[in-house]
Amino acid sequence: MAYTSNLDEFKAWITQRYPEQKEYLQATFDIAKDVIPVCNANEKYKQWEVFKRLCEPERIIYFSVSWLNDNHEIEINKGWRVQHNGLIGPYKGGLRFHPTVNESVLKFLAFEQSFKNALTGLPIGGAKGGSDFNPKGRSDYEVMRFCQAFMQELQRHIGPYTDVPAGDINVGSREIGYLYGEYRKINNRFGGAITGKDIEFGGSYVRTEATGFGLVYFLDDVLKQAGTSIEGKRIAVSGAGNVALHTALKATQHGAKVISLSNSRGTLFYEKGFSEEDLKWVIDHKGKPDNILLSLNKKIKGAWEANATPWSAEVDIALPCATQNELIGKDAKLLIKNGCKFVLEGANMPCNEAAQKAFTESKIVFVPGKASNAGGVALSGLEMAQNATFHKATYEAMNSALQEIMANIHQQCVKEGDEGDFINYAKGANIAAFRRLADAMVAQGI
Numbered sequence: 001m002a003y004t005s006n007l008d009e010f011k012a013w014i015t016q017r018y019p020e021q022k023e024y025l026q027a028t029f030d031i032a033k034d035v036i037p038v039c040n041a042n043e044k045y046k047q048w049e050v051f052k053r054l055c056e057p058e059r060i061i062y063f064s065v066s067w068l069n070d071n072h073e074i075e076i077n078k079g080w081r082v083q084h085n086g087l088i089g090p091y092k093g094g095l096r097f098h099p100t101v102n103e104s105v106l107k108f109l110a111f112e113q114s115f116k117n118a119l120t121g122l123p124i125g126g127a128k129g130g131s132d133f134n135p136k137g138r139s140d141y142e143v144m145r146f147c148q149a150f151m152q153e154l155q156r157h158i159g160p161y162t163d164v165p166a167g168d169i170n171v172g173s174r175e176i177g178y179l180y181g182e183y184r185k186i187n188n189r190f191g192g193a194i195t196g197k198d199i200e201f202g203g204s205y206v207r208t209e210a211t212g213f214g215l216v217y218f219l220d221d222v223l224k225q226a227g228t229s230i231e232g233k234r235i236a237v238s239g240a241g242n243v244a245l246h247t248a249l250k251a252t253q254h255g256a257k258v259i260s261l262s263n264s265r266g267t268l269f270y271e272k273g274f275s276e277e278d279l280k281w282v283i284d285h286k287g288k289p290d291n292i293l294l295s296l297n298k299k300i301k302g303a304w305e306a307n308a309t310p311w312s313a314e315v316d317i318a319l320p321c322a323t324q325n326e327l328i329g330k331d332a333k334l335l336i337k338n339g340c341k342f343v344l345e346g347a348n349m350p351c352n353e354a355a356q357k358a359f360t361e362s363k364i365v366f367v368p369g370k371a372s373n374a375g376g377v378a379l380s381g382l383e384m385a386q387n388a389t390f391h392k393a394t395y396e397a398m399n400s401a402l403q404e405i406m407a408n409i410h411q412q413c414v415k416e417g418d419e420g421d422f423i424n425y426a427k428g429a430n431i432a433a434f435r436r437l438a439d440a441m442v443a444q445g446i
């Protein structure tokens with residue numbers, strides 16, 4: 001196999017291998033543009049074909065999940081675990097239950113996760129898994145039976161030193177409880193084979209809040225680097241799930257005005273900015289009514305816009321926290337026109353290629369999820385450490401560990417992404433993570 005020294009050759013090579021996997025191609029192209037020049041300058045990386053090898057998941061496990069619904073009918077779903085890379089620790093990454101889940105989506109998420117996990121500095125490799133099952137509209141019993149059936153197969157492939165799943169879209173505390181319960185029954189083992197557990201049975205303080213809080217800690221560092229602060233800034237947040245709500249809450253606590261939340265049905269705009277009380281109420285009640293944002297709007301009398309995204313608002317900062325490719329080129333141009341200066345991803349790859357290009361060309365600070373949303377998996381790493389030592393750290397200790405890890409990731413991005421008059425956070429994150437993975441790959445031989 002000839003060494004690939006330029007981006008076009010790399011794109012041709014990977015496209016011919018996975019022509020249908022558009023999300024996976026998108027994620028690999030994004031990292032390739034920054035790391036191919038790094039490989040070209042390093043004889044070892046070239047000799048050991050480090051980047052191409054990193055673009056192949058080490059293992060993909062596919063299984064079917066058959067289960068009985070409340071009408072005693074059999075339903076069959078698809079299940080996967082993509083164990084992307086175990087170079088620096090046990091495979092680690094969330095599980096997503098959503099009808100849009102397929103192999104391409106999970107491969108992109110697992111690939112990104114390997115780079116993100118490397119940035120945390122913790123000993124965790126990268127993985128992602130999930131199913132095309134949709135828990136929305138299902139009874140508790142149906143969700144329980146599905147989780148049990150899913151775990152009956154997944155349990156063969158995970159363990160505290162092998163692969164440690166956690167939550168992601170539609171996999172929260174309830175699903176983690178059912179998944180963990182089944183794992184424990186089959187294996188007769190307590191322990192860190194799953195993170196995001198409730199605090200009563202091996203969970204860690206701050207794991208639930210960590211992705212959103214970590215994003216705001218990173219934002220504070222970005223703003224400080226730019227000579228400003230979060231106080232009084234107008235922020236558009238998308239999504240209304242775990243990441244979006246904890247992001248909105250922490251940003252509000254830090255003095256910002258969060259003027260939007262959204263879901264796949266529309267956006268709730270609130271010019272005055274949500275209060276801490278509003279946000280805590282949504283956190284406590286989400287998942288109960290069909291559309292929690294409509295219920296919130298009854299209380300606050302904001303403006304609900306069906307089928308709209310938040311990106312038409314005049315804001316200083318945009319924090320996309322819902323899902324991949326939710327912010328596209330035309331949204332980016334509108335945000336820039338309306339004065340937005342900072343974009344930090346809370347979700348994984350929410351900004352498509354055209355949006356990222358628009359931000360970079362206009363020198364808008366753009367931080368990719370692998371850096372800015374790494375707080376969640378970092379806290380999961382700390383949950384694993386607590387489980388391994390039967391220790392339970394305090395809320396304060398975990399919160400300050402989170403701040404320290406986010407500050408360290410920020411520093412790595414600045415070091416590798418400093419372009420004189422501009423910090424290219426995307427490039428910095430890609431290169432810093434790549435060096436850690438590449439050095440481990442070279443050291444471990446072929």
Ligand SMILES: NC(=O)C1=CN([C@@H]2O[C@H](COP(=O)(O)OP(=O)(O)OC[C@H]3O[C@@H](n4cnc5c(N)ncnc54)[C@H](O)[C@@H]3O)[C@@H](O)[C@H]2O)C=CC1
Pocket residue numbers: 167168169170171211238239240241242243244262263264265321322323324326346347348373374376377
């Ligand atoms: N939970 C975690 O610790 C981490 C999550 N992430 C990423 O953050 C994002 C959100 O995840 P969670 O908050 O955990 O999930 P969640 O299931 O709690 O919330 C997802 C939210 O996104 C909304 N949403 C889904 N599709 C949408 C669309 N097409 N348009 C607008 N809104 C849509 C849903 O209505 C829901 O409010 C995902 O990209 C996930 O991969 C990243 C790092 C860690």
Ligand SMILES: O=C(O)CCC(=O)C(=O)O
Pocket residue numbers: 092093094095113116164165166167168195348373374376377378380
């Ligand atoms: O906590 C974890 O292991 C997974 C978090 C996650 O899925 C992510 O960072 O995207």
